[in-house]
Amino acid sequence: MNASPSITPLSVGQLAALSNALGPVVDSAGSSRFLGQLFDCVKQFVDCDSLHLQRARVTPRDTRARRIEWIGSYAPDHENLQRTMEKYFGSFADRDPLNDRVSDAPHGELIHRSAQTIEDTELRCLIYDVANIHDECVVVRPSNGIAYSLSVCRARRLPAFSLYELSVLKHLGQVLLPLAELHTRMVGVPLDDNVNKIAPADVLQAYLTRRSILLSSRETSVCSAFVKGMTTVSIAQAMGVKESTVETYAKRAFAKLGVSSRRELLSLVHGHEATTAA
The missing domain is CATH 1.10.10.10 (Winged helix-like DNA-binding domain superfamily/Winged helix DNA-binding domain)
Known part of the structure:
Protein backbone atom coordinates (compact mmCIF):
# COMPACT_ATOMS: atom_id res chain seq x y z
CA MET A 1 0.00 0.00 0.00
CA ASN A 2 1.46 3.34 -1.06
CA ALA A 3 2.27 5.88 1.63
CA SER A 4 0.30 9.12 1.66
CA PRO A 5 2.09 12.02 -0.03
CA SER A 6 3.98 14.34 2.28
CA ILE A 7 1.94 17.40 3.22
CA THR A 8 3.37 20.38 5.05
CA PRO A 9 0.93 21.14 7.86
CA LEU A 10 -0.37 24.68 8.22
CA SER A 11 -1.88 26.05 11.38
CA VAL A 12 -5.45 27.33 11.37
CA GLY A 13 -4.03 30.76 12.09
CA GLN A 14 -1.83 30.66 8.96
CA LEU A 15 -4.74 29.57 6.80
CA ALA A 16 -6.92 32.31 8.28
CA ALA A 17 -4.26 34.96 7.61
CA LEU A 18 -3.87 33.79 4.01
CA SER A 19 -7.61 33.69 3.30
CA ASN A 20 -8.17 37.08 4.96
CA ALA A 21 -5.45 38.59 2.79
CA LEU A 22 -6.47 37.00 -0.53
CA GLY A 23 -10.26 37.07 -0.14
CA PRO A 24 -10.70 40.83 -0.76
CA VAL A 25 -8.39 40.65 -3.78
CA VAL A 26 -10.45 37.90 -5.36
CA ASP A 27 -13.73 39.67 -4.57
CA SER A 28 -12.53 42.96 -6.11
CA ALA A 29 -11.25 41.52 -9.43
CA GLY A 30 -12.69 43.53 -12.30
CA SER A 31 -13.62 46.50 -10.10
CA SER A 32 -12.04 49.85 -9.25
CA ARG A 33 -11.07 48.45 -5.83
CA PHE A 34 -8.70 45.79 -7.20
CA LEU A 35 -5.39 47.68 -7.10
CA GLY A 36 -6.00 48.97 -3.60
CA GLN A 37 -6.90 45.51 -2.34
CA LEU A 38 -3.84 44.07 -4.07
CA PHE A 39 -1.63 46.64 -2.33
CA ASP A 40 -3.19 45.90 1.06
CA CYS A 41 -2.68 42.17 0.52
CA VAL A 42 1.01 42.51 -0.30
CA LYS A 43 1.61 44.80 2.69
CA GLN A 44 0.28 42.13 5.02
CA PHE A 45 3.25 39.96 4.05
CA VAL A 46 5.98 42.40 2.97
CA ASP A 47 5.99 46.13 3.74
CA CYS A 48 6.14 48.36 0.65
CA ASP A 49 5.28 51.85 -0.59
CA SER A 50 3.86 51.22 -4.07
CA LEU A 51 3.09 48.46 -6.53
CA HIS A 52 2.66 48.28 -10.28
CA LEU A 53 1.11 45.83 -12.71
CA GLN A 54 2.01 45.55 -16.37
CA ARG A 55 2.05 43.01 -19.16
CA ALA A 56 4.14 42.51 -22.27
CA ARG A 57 4.33 40.25 -25.28
CA VAL A 58 6.91 37.53 -24.75
CA THR A 59 9.42 38.06 -27.56
CA PRO A 60 12.74 36.42 -28.56
CA ARG A 61 14.89 39.41 -27.61
CA ASP A 62 13.45 41.63 -30.32
CA THR A 63 12.74 45.01 -28.70
CA ARG A 64 11.09 46.22 -31.90
CA ALA A 65 8.38 43.62 -31.39
CA ARG A 66 8.06 44.22 -27.66
CA ARG A 67 4.77 45.75 -26.56
CA ILE A 68 4.41 46.88 -22.96
CA GLU A 69 1.17 47.91 -21.32
CA TRP A 70 0.55 49.41 -17.92
CA ILE A 71 -2.36 47.71 -16.18
CA GLY A 72 -2.25 49.94 -13.13
CA SER A 73 -0.43 51.11 -10.00
CA TYR A 74 -1.28 51.88 -6.41
CA ALA A 75 0.25 53.96 -3.65
CA PRO A 76 -1.22 56.14 -0.90
CA ASP A 77 -0.16 59.21 -2.91
CA HIS A 78 -1.91 58.05 -6.07
CA GLU A 79 -1.96 61.41 -7.88
CA ASN A 80 1.84 61.82 -7.88
CA LEU A 81 2.25 58.14 -8.72
CA GLN A 82 -0.04 58.54 -11.73
CA ARG A 83 2.05 61.40 -13.11
CA THR A 84 5.30 59.49 -12.58
CA MET A 85 4.00 56.37 -14.34
CA GLU A 86 2.67 58.38 -17.27
CA LYS A 87 6.13 59.94 -17.62
CA TYR A 88 7.76 56.51 -17.41
CA PHE A 89 5.59 54.95 -20.13
CA GLY A 90 5.84 58.05 -22.27
CA SER A 91 9.64 58.34 -22.20
CA PHE A 92 11.42 55.45 -20.50
CA ALA A 93 9.61 52.10 -20.90
CA ASP A 94 11.24 51.35 -24.27
CA ARG A 95 14.76 51.93 -23.02
CA ASP A 96 14.50 50.36 -19.56
CA PRO A 97 16.56 47.10 -19.63
CA LEU A 98 14.30 45.70 -16.90
CA ASN A 99 11.54 45.34 -19.49
CA ASP A 100 13.85 43.22 -21.67
CA ARG A 101 14.10 40.70 -18.85
CA VAL A 102 10.34 40.82 -18.26
CA SER A 103 9.50 40.29 -21.94
CA ASP A 104 12.10 37.54 -22.40
CA ALA A 105 11.12 35.52 -19.32
CA PRO A 106 10.24 31.98 -20.53
CA HIS A 107 9.09 30.94 -17.07
CA GLY A 108 8.20 32.57 -13.78
CA GLU A 109 11.02 34.80 -12.58
CA LEU A 110 11.92 37.16 -9.74
CA ILE A 111 13.99 40.26 -10.52
CA HIS A 112 15.54 42.39 -7.78
CA ARG A 113 16.80 45.86 -8.69
CA SER A 114 18.37 48.60 -6.61
CA ALA A 115 17.98 52.13 -7.95
CA GLN A 116 21.70 52.62 -7.37
CA THR A 117 22.49 50.05 -10.06
CA ILE A 118 20.48 51.83 -12.80
CA GLU A 119 22.99 53.12 -15.33
CA ASP A 120 20.49 55.38 -17.12
CA THR A 121 20.93 58.56 -15.08
CA GLU A 122 17.83 60.23 -16.49
CA LEU A 123 15.65 57.22 -15.70
CA ARG A 124 17.05 56.99 -12.19
CA CYS A 125 16.64 60.70 -11.44
CA LEU A 126 13.28 61.43 -13.10
CA ILE A 127 11.47 58.24 -12.10
CA TYR A 128 13.09 56.57 -9.09
CA ASP A 129 14.52 59.61 -7.29
CA VAL A 130 11.38 61.66 -7.87
CA ALA A 131 9.30 58.89 -6.29
CA ASN A 132 11.94 58.36 -3.57
CA ILE A 133 12.19 54.67 -4.58
CA HIS A 134 15.46 52.88 -3.86
CA ASP A 135 14.58 49.16 -4.07
CA GLU A 136 12.31 47.17 -6.38
CA CYS A 137 11.21 43.55 -6.66
CA VAL A 138 9.51 42.34 -9.85
CA VAL A 139 7.74 38.97 -10.09
CA VAL A 140 7.06 37.76 -13.65
CA ARG A 141 4.61 35.07 -14.80
CA PRO A 142 4.18 34.28 -18.53
CA SER A 143 0.70 33.19 -19.61
CA ASN A 144 -0.35 32.39 -23.20
CA GLY A 145 2.47 34.42 -24.75
CA ILE A 146 2.02 37.40 -22.44
CA ALA A 147 4.27 38.12 -19.47
CA TYR A 148 2.39 39.58 -16.51
CA SER A 149 4.56 41.32 -13.94
CA LEU A 150 4.02 42.65 -10.42
CA SER A 151 6.51 45.27 -9.25
CA VAL A 152 6.75 46.05 -5.52
CA CYS A 153 8.76 49.14 -4.55
CA ARG A 154 10.25 50.56 -1.38
CA ALA A 155 11.01 54.18 -0.54
CA ARG A 156 14.00 55.18 1.54
CA ARG A 157 12.05 54.88 4.78
CA LEU A 158 12.48 51.10 4.44
CA PRO A 159 15.60 48.94 4.00
CA ALA A 160 16.32 46.86 0.91
CA PHE A 161 14.30 43.67 0.52
CA SER A 162 15.78 40.76 2.47
CA LEU A 163 16.24 37.31 0.93
CA TYR A 164 13.30 36.08 3.00
CA GLU A 165 11.06 38.92 1.75
CA LEU A 166 12.10 38.28 -1.85
CA SER A 167 11.19 34.62 -1.43
CA VAL A 168 7.79 35.56 0.03
CA LEU A 169 7.10 37.95 -2.87
CA LYS A 170 8.09 35.30 -5.42
CA HIS A 171 5.59 32.81 -4.02
CA LEU A 172 2.92 35.44 -3.45
CA GLY A 173 3.26 36.62 -7.04
CA GLN A 174 2.38 33.17 -8.36
CA VAL A 175 -1.03 33.60 -6.73
CA LEU A 176 -1.56 37.31 -7.34
CA LEU A 177 -0.50 37.47 -11.00
CA PRO A 178 -3.20 35.03 -12.19
CA LEU A 179 -5.68 37.25 -10.32
CA ALA A 180 -4.22 40.28 -12.13
CA GLU A 181 -4.72 38.47 -15.44
CA LEU A 182 -8.31 37.68 -14.45
CA HIS A 183 -8.89 41.31 -13.45
CA THR A 184 -7.56 42.55 -16.80
CA ARG A 185 -9.80 40.16 -18.72
CA MET A 186 -12.84 41.21 -16.69
CA VAL A 187 -12.11 44.87 -17.32
CA GLY A 188 -11.75 43.93 -20.96
CA VAL A 189 -8.58 45.63 -22.19
CA PRO A 190 -6.88 43.85 -25.12
CA LEU A 191 -3.11 44.11 -25.47
CA ASP A 192 -2.34 46.61 -28.23
CA ASP A 193 0.10 45.14 -30.77
CA ASN A 194 1.21 48.47 -32.21
CA VAL A 195 2.36 50.78 -29.43
CA ASN A 196 3.49 50.84 -25.83
CA LYS A 197 0.70 52.53 -23.97
CA ILE A 198 -1.24 53.21 -20.83
CA ALA A 199 -4.29 50.98 -20.81
CA PRO A 200 -7.60 52.84 -21.26
CA ALA A 201 -8.85 50.98 -18.19
CA ASP A 202 -6.20 52.71 -16.12
CA VAL A 203 -7.40 56.13 -17.25
CA LEU A 204 -10.76 55.19 -15.77
CA GLN A 205 -9.06 53.64 -12.73
CA ALA A 206 -7.12 56.85 -12.08
CA TYR A 207 -10.31 58.89 -12.05
CA LEU A 208 -12.18 56.45 -9.82
CA THR A 209 -9.31 56.30 -7.34
CA ARG A 210 -8.85 60.07 -7.28
CA ARG A 211 -12.54 60.63 -6.54
CA SER A 212 -12.92 57.60 -4.24
CA ILE A 213 -15.75 56.28 -6.42
CA LEU A 214 -16.58 52.58 -6.12
Whole structure:
Protein backbone atom coordinates (compact mmCIF):
# COMPACT_ATOMS: atom_id res chain seq x y z
CA MET A 1 0.00 0.00 0.00
CA ASN A 2 1.46 3.34 -1.06
CA ALA A 3 2.27 5.88 1.63
CA SER A 4 0.30 9.12 1.66
CA PRO A 5 2.09 12.02 -0.03
CA SER A 6 3.98 14.34 2.28
CA ILE A 7 1.94 17.40 3.22
CA THR A 8 3.37 20.38 5.05
CA PRO A 9 0.93 21.14 7.86
CA LEU A 10 -0.37 24.68 8.22
CA SER A 11 -1.88 26.05 11.38
CA VAL A 12 -5.45 27.33 11.37
CA GLY A 13 -4.03 30.76 12.09
CA GLN A 14 -1.83 30.66 8.96
CA LEU A 15 -4.74 29.57 6.80
CA ALA A 16 -6.92 32.31 8.28
CA ALA A 17 -4.26 34.96 7.61
CA LEU A 18 -3.87 33.79 4.01
CA SER A 19 -7.61 33.69 3.30
CA ASN A 20 -8.17 37.08 4.96
CA ALA A 21 -5.45 38.59 2.79
CA LEU A 22 -6.47 37.00 -0.53
CA GLY A 23 -10.26 37.07 -0.14
CA PRO A 24 -10.70 40.83 -0.76
CA VAL A 25 -8.39 40.65 -3.78
CA VAL A 26 -10.45 37.90 -5.36
CA ASP A 27 -13.73 39.67 -4.57
CA SER A 28 -12.53 42.96 -6.11
CA ALA A 29 -11.25 41.52 -9.43
CA GLY A 30 -12.69 43.53 -12.30
CA SER A 31 -13.62 46.50 -10.10
CA SER A 32 -12.04 49.85 -9.25
CA ARG A 33 -11.07 48.45 -5.83
CA PHE A 34 -8.70 45.79 -7.20
CA LEU A 35 -5.39 47.68 -7.10
CA GLY A 36 -6.00 48.97 -3.60
CA GLN A 37 -6.90 45.51 -2.34
CA LEU A 38 -3.84 44.07 -4.07
CA PHE A 39 -1.63 46.64 -2.33
CA ASP A 40 -3.19 45.90 1.06
CA CYS A 41 -2.68 42.17 0.52
CA VAL A 42 1.01 42.51 -0.30
CA LYS A 43 1.61 44.80 2.69
CA GLN A 44 0.28 42.13 5.02
CA PHE A 45 3.25 39.96 4.05
CA VAL A 46 5.98 42.40 2.97
CA ASP A 47 5.99 46.13 3.74
CA CYS A 48 6.14 48.36 0.65
CA ASP A 49 5.28 51.85 -0.59
CA SER A 50 3.86 51.22 -4.07
CA LEU A 51 3.09 48.46 -6.53
CA HIS A 52 2.66 48.28 -10.28
CA LEU A 53 1.11 45.83 -12.71
CA GLN A 54 2.01 45.55 -16.37
CA ARG A 55 2.05 43.01 -19.16
CA ALA A 56 4.14 42.51 -22.27
CA ARG A 57 4.33 40.25 -25.28
CA VAL A 58 6.91 37.53 -24.75
CA THR A 59 9.42 38.06 -27.56
CA PRO A 60 12.74 36.42 -28.56
CA ARG A 61 14.89 39.41 -27.61
CA ASP A 62 13.45 41.63 -30.32
CA THR A 63 12.74 45.01 -28.70
CA ARG A 64 11.09 46.22 -31.90
CA ALA A 65 8.38 43.62 -31.39
CA ARG A 66 8.06 44.22 -27.66
CA ARG A 67 4.77 45.75 -26.56
CA ILE A 68 4.41 46.88 -22.96
CA GLU A 69 1.17 47.91 -21.32
CA TRP A 70 0.55 49.41 -17.92
CA ILE A 71 -2.36 47.71 -16.18
CA GLY A 72 -2.25 49.94 -13.13
CA SER A 73 -0.43 51.11 -10.00
CA TYR A 74 -1.28 51.88 -6.41
CA ALA A 75 0.25 53.96 -3.65
CA PRO A 76 -1.22 56.14 -0.90
CA ASP A 77 -0.16 59.21 -2.91
CA HIS A 78 -1.91 58.05 -6.07
CA GLU A 79 -1.96 61.41 -7.88
CA ASN A 80 1.84 61.82 -7.88
CA LEU A 81 2.25 58.14 -8.72
CA GLN A 82 -0.04 58.54 -11.73
CA ARG A 83 2.05 61.40 -13.11
CA THR A 84 5.30 59.49 -12.58
CA MET A 85 4.00 56.37 -14.34
CA GLU A 86 2.67 58.38 -17.27
CA LYS A 87 6.13 59.94 -17.62
CA TYR A 88 7.76 56.51 -17.41
CA PHE A 89 5.59 54.95 -20.13
CA GLY A 90 5.84 58.05 -22.27
CA SER A 91 9.64 58.34 -22.20
CA PHE A 92 11.42 55.45 -20.50
CA ALA A 93 9.61 52.10 -20.90
CA ASP A 94 11.24 51.35 -24.27
CA ARG A 95 14.76 51.93 -23.02
CA ASP A 96 14.50 50.36 -19.56
CA PRO A 97 16.56 47.10 -19.63
CA LEU A 98 14.30 45.70 -16.90
CA ASN A 99 11.54 45.34 -19.49
CA ASP A 100 13.85 43.22 -21.67
CA ARG A 101 14.10 40.70 -18.85
CA VAL A 102 10.34 40.82 -18.26
CA SER A 103 9.50 40.29 -21.94
CA ASP A 104 12.10 37.54 -22.40
CA ALA A 105 11.12 35.52 -19.32
CA PRO A 106 10.24 31.98 -20.53
CA HIS A 107 9.09 30.94 -17.07
CA GLY A 108 8.20 32.57 -13.78
CA GLU A 109 11.02 34.80 -12.58
CA LEU A 110 11.92 37.16 -9.74
CA ILE A 111 13.99 40.26 -10.52
CA HIS A 112 15.54 42.39 -7.78
CA ARG A 113 16.80 45.86 -8.69
CA SER A 114 18.37 48.60 -6.61
CA ALA A 115 17.98 52.13 -7.95
CA GLN A 116 21.70 52.62 -7.37
CA THR A 117 22.49 50.05 -10.06
CA ILE A 118 20.48 51.83 -12.80
CA GLU A 119 22.99 53.12 -15.33
CA ASP A 120 20.49 55.38 -17.12
CA THR A 121 20.93 58.56 -15.08
CA GLU A 122 17.83 60.23 -16.49
CA LEU A 123 15.65 57.22 -15.70
CA ARG A 124 17.05 56.99 -12.19
CA CYS A 125 16.64 60.70 -11.44
CA LEU A 126 13.28 61.43 -13.10
CA ILE A 127 11.47 58.24 -12.10
CA TYR A 128 13.09 56.57 -9.09
CA ASP A 129 14.52 59.61 -7.29
CA VAL A 130 11.38 61.66 -7.87
CA ALA A 131 9.30 58.89 -6.29
CA ASN A 132 11.94 58.36 -3.57
CA ILE A 133 12.19 54.67 -4.58
CA HIS A 134 15.46 52.88 -3.86
CA ASP A 135 14.58 49.16 -4.07
CA GLU A 136 12.31 47.17 -6.38
CA CYS A 137 11.21 43.55 -6.66
CA VAL A 138 9.51 42.34 -9.85
CA VAL A 139 7.74 38.97 -10.09
CA VAL A 140 7.06 37.76 -13.65
CA ARG A 141 4.61 35.07 -14.80
CA PRO A 142 4.18 34.28 -18.53
CA SER A 143 0.70 33.19 -19.61
CA ASN A 144 -0.35 32.39 -23.20
CA GLY A 145 2.47 34.42 -24.75
CA ILE A 146 2.02 37.40 -22.44
CA ALA A 147 4.27 38.12 -19.47
CA TYR A 148 2.39 39.58 -16.51
CA SER A 149 4.56 41.32 -13.94
CA LEU A 150 4.02 42.65 -10.42
CA SER A 151 6.51 45.27 -9.25
CA VAL A 152 6.75 46.05 -5.52
CA CYS A 153 8.76 49.14 -4.55
CA ARG A 154 10.25 50.56 -1.38
CA ALA A 155 11.01 54.18 -0.54
CA ARG A 156 14.00 55.18 1.54
CA ARG A 157 12.05 54.88 4.78
CA LEU A 158 12.48 51.10 4.44
CA PRO A 159 15.60 48.94 4.00
CA ALA A 160 16.32 46.86 0.91
CA PHE A 161 14.30 43.67 0.52
CA SER A 162 15.78 40.76 2.47
CA LEU A 163 16.24 37.31 0.93
CA TYR A 164 13.30 36.08 3.00
CA GLU A 165 11.06 38.92 1.75
CA LEU A 166 12.10 38.28 -1.85
CA SER A 167 11.19 34.62 -1.43
CA VAL A 168 7.79 35.56 0.03
CA LEU A 169 7.10 37.95 -2.87
CA LYS A 170 8.09 35.30 -5.42
CA HIS A 171 5.59 32.81 -4.02
CA LEU A 172 2.92 35.44 -3.45
CA GLY A 173 3.26 36.62 -7.04
CA GLN A 174 2.38 33.17 -8.36
CA VAL A 175 -1.03 33.60 -6.73
CA LEU A 176 -1.56 37.31 -7.34
CA LEU A 177 -0.50 37.47 -11.00
CA PRO A 178 -3.20 35.03 -12.19
CA LEU A 179 -5.68 37.25 -10.32
CA ALA A 180 -4.22 40.28 -12.13
CA GLU A 181 -4.72 38.47 -15.44
CA LEU A 182 -8.31 37.68 -14.45
CA HIS A 183 -8.89 41.31 -13.45
CA THR A 184 -7.56 42.55 -16.80
CA ARG A 185 -9.80 40.16 -18.72
CA MET A 186 -12.84 41.21 -16.69
CA VAL A 187 -12.11 44.87 -17.32
CA GLY A 188 -11.75 43.93 -20.96
CA VAL A 189 -8.58 45.63 -22.19
CA PRO A 190 -6.88 43.85 -25.12
CA LEU A 191 -3.11 44.11 -25.47
CA ASP A 192 -2.34 46.61 -28.23
CA ASP A 193 0.10 45.14 -30.77
CA ASN A 194 1.21 48.47 -32.21
CA VAL A 195 2.36 50.78 -29.43
CA ASN A 196 3.49 50.84 -25.83
CA LYS A 197 0.70 52.53 -23.97
CA ILE A 198 -1.24 53.21 -20.83
CA ALA A 199 -4.29 50.98 -20.81
CA PRO A 200 -7.60 52.84 -21.26
CA ALA A 201 -8.85 50.98 -18.19
CA ASP A 202 -6.20 52.71 -16.12
CA VAL A 203 -7.40 56.13 -17.25
CA LEU A 204 -10.76 55.19 -15.77
CA GLN A 205 -9.06 53.64 -12.73
CA ALA A 206 -7.12 56.85 -12.08
CA TYR A 207 -10.31 58.89 -12.05
CA LEU A 208 -12.18 56.45 -9.82
CA THR A 209 -9.31 56.30 -7.34
CA ARG A 210 -8.85 60.07 -7.28
CA ARG A 211 -12.54 60.63 -6.54
CA SER A 212 -12.92 57.60 -4.24
CA ILE A 213 -15.75 56.28 -6.42
CA LEU A 214 -16.58 52.58 -6.12
CA LEU A 215 -18.21 50.84 -9.06
CA SER A 216 -19.19 47.19 -9.20
CA SER A 217 -17.11 44.90 -11.44
CA ARG A 218 -19.85 44.92 -14.10
CA GLU A 219 -20.25 48.71 -13.94
CA THR A 220 -16.47 49.10 -14.28
CA SER A 221 -16.37 46.70 -17.24
CA VAL A 222 -19.09 48.62 -19.08
CA CYS A 223 -17.52 52.03 -18.45
CA SER A 224 -14.07 50.72 -19.42
CA ALA A 225 -15.54 49.37 -22.66
CA PHE A 226 -17.10 52.77 -23.34
CA VAL A 227 -13.72 54.43 -22.77
CA LYS A 228 -12.24 52.03 -25.37
CA GLY A 229 -14.95 53.04 -27.86
CA MET A 230 -16.98 49.82 -27.84
CA THR A 231 -20.67 49.91 -28.69
CA THR A 232 -23.49 48.68 -26.48
CA VAL A 233 -24.06 45.77 -28.86
CA SER A 234 -20.40 44.65 -28.79
CA ILE A 235 -20.27 45.02 -25.00
CA ALA A 236 -23.37 42.86 -24.61
CA GLN A 237 -21.85 40.18 -26.86
CA ALA A 238 -18.54 40.25 -24.98
CA MET A 239 -20.25 40.00 -21.58
CA GLY A 240 -22.82 37.46 -22.73
CA VAL A 241 -25.78 39.58 -21.61
CA LYS A 242 -28.64 41.50 -23.19
CA GLU A 243 -28.19 45.06 -24.44
CA SER A 244 -30.74 46.20 -21.88
CA THR A 245 -28.56 44.72 -19.14
CA VAL A 246 -25.56 46.72 -20.36
CA GLU A 247 -27.71 49.84 -20.36
CA THR A 248 -28.76 49.10 -16.76
CA TYR A 249 -25.13 48.78 -15.63
CA ALA A 250 -24.28 51.98 -17.50
CA LYS A 251 -27.17 53.86 -15.88
CA ARG A 252 -26.07 52.80 -12.40
CA ALA A 253 -22.46 53.74 -13.09
CA PHE A 254 -23.39 57.08 -14.62
CA ALA A 255 -25.42 57.93 -11.52
CA LYS A 256 -22.39 57.28 -9.30
CA LEU A 257 -20.12 59.26 -11.64
CA GLY A 258 -22.52 62.19 -11.99
CA VAL A 259 -22.86 61.94 -15.77
CA SER A 260 -25.84 61.21 -17.98
CA SER A 261 -24.29 59.93 -21.22
CA ARG A 262 -21.33 58.16 -22.75
CA ARG A 263 -20.07 61.45 -24.17
CA GLU A 264 -20.06 63.01 -20.71
CA LEU A 265 -18.21 59.95 -19.36
CA LEU A 266 -15.47 60.30 -22.00
CA SER A 267 -15.19 64.02 -21.37
CA LEU A 268 -14.96 63.42 -17.64
CA VAL A 269 -12.33 60.67 -17.80
CA HIS A 270 -10.18 62.09 -20.60
CA GLY A 271 -10.39 65.53 -19.05
CA HIS A 272 -8.87 64.01 -15.90
CA GLU A 273 -6.19 62.29 -18.01
CA ALA A 274 -5.16 65.58 -19.58
CA THR A 275 -5.02 67.27 -16.18
CA THR A 276 -2.78 64.62 -14.57
CA ALA A 277 -0.47 64.48 -17.58
CA ALA A 278 0.06 68.24 -17.61
